[in-house]
Each structure stands twice: as C-alpha cells, then as structure tokens.
Amino acid sequence: MNKMAAKKIAVAGATGRVGHHVVDVLTERGYEVVPMSRSGGVDVITGEGLAAALDGVDTVIDTATGPSAEQQPATEFFTTAARNLQQAGHHAGVRELVVVSIIGTDRFSGGYGAAKVAHEQAALAGPVPARILRAAQFHEFVAQLVDWGTRDDVAYVPKMRTQLVAARTVAQTLADIATGVIATGVIDADRTGDAKAGADGRPFLEVAGPREESLVEMATLLAARRGKPSRIEGVSDPSDVDGVNESGGLLPGPGAILAGPTFKEWLDATS
Numbered sequence: 001m002n003k004m005a006a007k008k009i010a011v012a013g014a015t016g017r018v019g020h021h022v023v024d025v026l027t028e029r030g031y032e033v034v035p036m037s038r039s040g041g042v043d044v045i046t047g048e049g050l051a052a053a054l055d056g057v058d059t060v061i062d063t064a065t066g067p068s069a070e071q072q073p074a075t076e077f078f079t080t081a082a083r084n085l086q087q088a089g090h091h092a093g094v095r096e097l098v099v100v101s102i103i104g105t106d107r108f109s110g111g112y113g114a115a116k117v118a119h120e121q122a123a124l125a126g127p128v129p130a131r132i133l134r135a136a137q138f139h140e141f142v143a144q145l146v147d148w149g150t151r152d153d154v155a156y157v158p159k160m161r162t163q164l165v166a167a168r169t170v171a172q173t174l175a176d177i178a179t180g181v182i183a184t185g186v187i188d189a190d191r192t193g194d195a196k197a198g199a200d201g202r203p204f205l206e207v208a209g210p211r212e213e214s215l216v217e218m219a220t221l222l223a224a225r226r227g228k229p230s231r232i233e234g235v236s237d238p239s240d241v242d243g244v245n246e247s248g249g250l251l252p253g254p255g256a257i258l259a260g261p262t263f264k265e266w267l268d269a270t271s
Helices: 019-028 071-092 111-125 140-149 167-178 215-226 263-270
Strands: 008-012 032-036 059-062 096-102 130-135 154-158 203-208 231-235
Touching: 008 019, 019 032, 019 167, 059 071, 059 167, 071 096, 071 111, 096 111, 096 167, 111 130, 130 167, 140 154, 140 215, 154 215, 167 203, 215 231, 215 263
Parallel strands: 008 032, 008 059, 059 096, 096 130, 130 203, 154 231
Antiparallel strands: none
C-alpha cells in the first residue's frame, strides 16, 4: 500500500445514493474506509457513535441526506449534521471535510436549494477545513422524478436544463478530492477541473456530465426503455419561483469537471 492509501477516510451517508459508491471507489483504490450510517450505528444528527467512528480518521466525506426535501427540515438536518461532523471531527483531529452539494444551489431563494446553501455555510464555518463539490443532477434523479410525477399513465416532469451526471462519477470526484488527486493536478486525461470562488469567496469545484441534456427528453427516453408511462409531459415547477430550472441556472460554469457517461450511455449500461 502506498503512502496515499494509508489515509483513513470516513464516509457519512455511506449507504446512500452517492455514499455507497464513494465507499466502493475508495475501497477499490486501497484506502481504509469507515462507512458511517444510522444502520451501522453512527448517527450524524444525534451524534451516536460519531466520536468512535472518527478516531484516527484523516478526512470525512459528507454525502448524508435527510428524509425530507422541504426547506425547514432539510436545513435542520444539514446544519445539524455539519456542526456535529465539524465538532466531532475537530476533537478527533480530522484534517479535512469534503461535502457534496448542488450546482446552482445559491441561485434559489428558498426550498431545498436554500437548505443546501445553509449546509455549505455550516460546513465552511467549522474548525475543520472544508471543501465543497457542487454536482449536477444525478442520472438516477430522472427515474425518481418520473415516478413522483406519474398520474395514471402520464408522467408530469419539470422542465429543466441540466447536465446530468452519474452518481458514481460524483463519487469518483469526491474520492479524488479527499485523496489529493485533484489538488495535486493528477487528473485523468478526460477529466479537467479548476477550483472557483463561490459567492462568499471560498473555493469550490463543480462536476457534471459531458453535455447539456433536457430532463423531459431524458425522461421520455427512460419511459420508452421501461415501456411506461405512455407519455411524458414537461411542466414548469411552481415551486421554482426563481426560474432556475428552465433558465440554465443548474448548468456548470467554466472550469467544471465534465465526465461521462451520458444519460443514454448510463441507461444502456444499467438497463
């Protein structure tokens, strides 16, 4: 095992959509990984098991998400988790916290986007240095929205300009940040990225898929592959009072890490 692989890395939300991929990627690379989840006896909200889990850990990757997408409960979850990870991490001697967030989240004045901004701020406010990775919507997000929006045999899907990315690609990028691959400039030939400054002047990175895609068109592709629902209808999201979804506010900026697969390629590989 090389010196880099000697790092001990904890993953909060280790059984979640991104977290389980992070655990797999780090394990495949030979790192010592501490999976943290409620089912594993570690609760980032109550703090149960957190101190013991972080003993000897160098870096924490925070991919934990709460049960609600509503602004208030989501904000309470994220800020509580961030404060607990910061406090316990500081006491344990953790050197860095890496947090996954959402591209364009600071363009929302309310809702889940505002909750993620509060999450970023809480993570950056603690004693442990934090780095933020903002990601585009996941490929897995399309099926979720189709299921949520299906009425009879029609799915009503939000009109959205996005640059869909695979959850595993996001996990690989989180692992790259946590292990110094991106910081040292050692990036695969087809992956480029530069730190940018957010509204508060703090650096963050963005990761997205290789090209812009319409959520409605990708939902239509998914429905054709599944054989249901029979029709996809694009609708404006009434909760998006800032107009971010349709204006391109969720698209990555210059310097973002762009990596495949495209949604169709991912669908072909996972169907």
